[in-house]
Amino acid sequence: MYDVLVIGGGNAALCAALMAREAGASVLMLEASPKEWRGGNSQHTRNLRCMHDAPQDVLVEAYPEEEFWQDLLKVTGGETNEYLARLIIRASSNCRGWMRSHGVRFQPSLSGALHTARTNAFFMGGGKALINAYYRSAEKLGVKVRYETPVATMELDGDRFVAAITEGGERFTAKTCVIASGGFESNRAWLREAWGRNDLGEWPADNFLIRGTRYNQGALLKEMMKAGADTIGDPSQGHCVAIDARAPLYDGGICTRIxxxxxxxxxxxxxxxxxxxGEDFWPKRYAIWGRLVAQQPGQIGYSIIDRKVIGRFMPPVFPGVTAATLPELAAKLGLPVDSFMRSLDAYNAACKPGSFNHTILDDCRTEGIQPAKTHWALPIDAPPFYAYALRPGITFTYLSLKVDETAAVRFADRASPNLFVAGEMMAGNVLGKGYTAGVGMSIGTAFGRIAGTSAAAAAQGRSLMRGKNYGRH
Incomplete structure (x- = not known):
């Protein structure tokens, strides 16, 4: 019997497996995907949001705890557990040395990734390189990995883990277990149930694209909910980004973002x-746009720009629709030309002169129209004109299992003695809504490491130190 069973194969699962193995525990990982698609959504990531009080290697200036916390507080609107959030923030300041010890390398912020040189550490080679580095290290340390082994059900004795049962009927026992198998973003039926119908009678979820892995079906989240595990979060909330409407149904990743x-x-x-x-800088606000588009008729939007801003943003992977005039652009997009031109003419007339600077919250704004554009408002009047059709791109969902600072799953507010959770399946404790760039990897890394440490300790009969405050506030 293994000491620790880790279910999942992404960043959080790997961090848990590595920490448990370093603590002397024997570890088996069960990954649902084939080897070539291993890594869950983590294979599509590129950076980690990090607190630091002074410049550190690839991180410039300082990004102190309080600023990180305020950034998180702003995007979540207060729907976060401060106790757990600050634990994650502090953990983000000292994890990179450990990550390097397992083969992860970092590089300076990309030139097109505005405002992240101070806040985010970029992985050299992106998320796929990070995942591969962790797998190489895990295998060297003796972590056993089984691919194409999706777990369907969990055998529990009250609040105690007993065994995991795969879709093929195999039964895996272990002294302790860490669940890190992701949310339900690839489960279309569950997304439909969560989002329901809108006022037009549409099922918005039918038009969602999945930025990440097709293997996150939420099977174990649903299993744990049936077993009476405490949950937190709104099933309709998640990391949802406006992406190119031509993106693939699954695994489009970051390059499909507009x-x-x-x-x-x-x-x-x-x-x-x-x-x-122009509400705020793009890394702080990009993740609201998927939900905004999802709330529009047909779950589609169109980003319209002109020649003046070309070169000031990360270029999309697909070319935009171009036209010499705005009416021509509307016609190419299949939009009603008259209402499109009313919107563009009203916007152009409302733009007030200012000092345009896309690297700061500048003074270029509109006056006299709703919705206003509060920064970077330049008239769209310099041909050629460009348009990009947008769809909601779901990255991961926020309905989660409730945890304490040991990552233990809770039943009727009582911590399980040997069942722990990390990554997307507990991220809703910190992300009630909203998102800011790189924080998902901060959560997965911090709680993956915590869950692995806790699972090893429980397997070895050592007690876990717990605080007192687990509620969202």
Whole structure:
């Protein structure tokens, strides 16, 4: 019998497996995907948000705890557990040395990734390189890995883990278990149930694209909910980004994101604007746009820019629709030309002169229209004009298992003695809504390491130190 069974194969699962093995525990990992698709959503990541009080290697200046916390507080609107959030923030300041010891390498912020040189450490080679480094290290340390082994059910004795049962009927026992198998973002039926119908009678989830892995079906999240595990979070909330409507159904990753939203305007299929495109810097606000598009008729939007802003954002992977005039652009997009031009003419007329600077919260804004554009508002008047059709791109969901600072799964507010959770399946404790760049990897790394340490300790009969405050506030 293994000491620790880790279910999942992404960043959080690997961090748990490595920490448990370093603590002397024997470890078996069960990954649902084939080897070539291992890593869950982590294979599509590129950076980790890190607290630091002074410049550190690839991180410039300082990004102190309080600023990180305020950034998180702002995007979540207060729907976060401060106790656990600050634990993650502090853990993000000292994890990179450990990551390097397992083969992860870092590089300076990409030139097109605005405002992240101070806050985010980028992985050399991206998320796939990080995942491969962790797997190489795990295998060297003696962690056993089984691919194409999706777990379907869990055998529990009250709040105690007994065994995991695969879809093929295999039964795996262990002294302790860490579940890190992701949310339910690839489960279309569950997404439909969570989002329901809108006022137009549409099922918004039918038009969602999945930025990440097709293997995150939420089977174990549903299993644990049936078993009475405490949960937290709204099933309709998640990391949802506006991505190119031509992106593949699964595994489009970061390259499908459209990053010019803040530098132009966005209209719906009726040619009407619906939100302030210049509300805040893109790394702090990009993740609200998937949900905004999801709330529009047909779950589609169109980002409109002109020649003036080309070169000021990360170029999309697909070329945009181009036209010499705005009416021609509307016609190419299949939008009603009259309402489109009313929206663009009203916006252009409302733009007030200012000092445009896309690297700061500048003074270029609109006056007299709703919704306003509060920064980076330049008239769209310099041909050629460009448009990118947008769809909601789901990265991961926020309905989660409730945890304490040992990563233990809780039943009726009592911690399981040998069942732990990490990654997307507990991220909703910290992310009630919203997102800021790189924080998912911060959560997965911190709680993966915590879960692995806790599982090894429980397997070895050592007690776990717990605090007193687990509730969201």
């Amino acid at each position: 990053d010019c939203v803040s530098l132009g305007v966005v209209v719906n299929k009726h040619g009407e604007r619906f939100y302030d495109e």
